[in-house]
Amino acid sequence: MKSIHFLTGAAEQNNFNRYRMIRMKETPKTIKVHFVKNDIDPTGLGEPPFPPVFGAVANALHKKMGKRFYNQPFSKDFTKKV
16 A cells, blocks of 8 residues: 655655555545635635545544544554544
8 A cells, every 4th residue: 555755845746646645435424614705816716625634534534533643544554444
């Protein structure tokens, strides 16, 4: 399984073909995303909620398993199924 590695402060995995993204069956049952209207770019509702999802998943895993997950993919640290 691939993971994110950094070289001189930049991620070496810079696109989806170089990093395995979380799969639907690996996500929490519920993720709440709230949209706040403002005039700050970027606009639209596509990518803005994407970055916080990883923090939400990490928090859900901590709540379920009692262990903090700091590195992705989280699944490489699983010692038991969630």
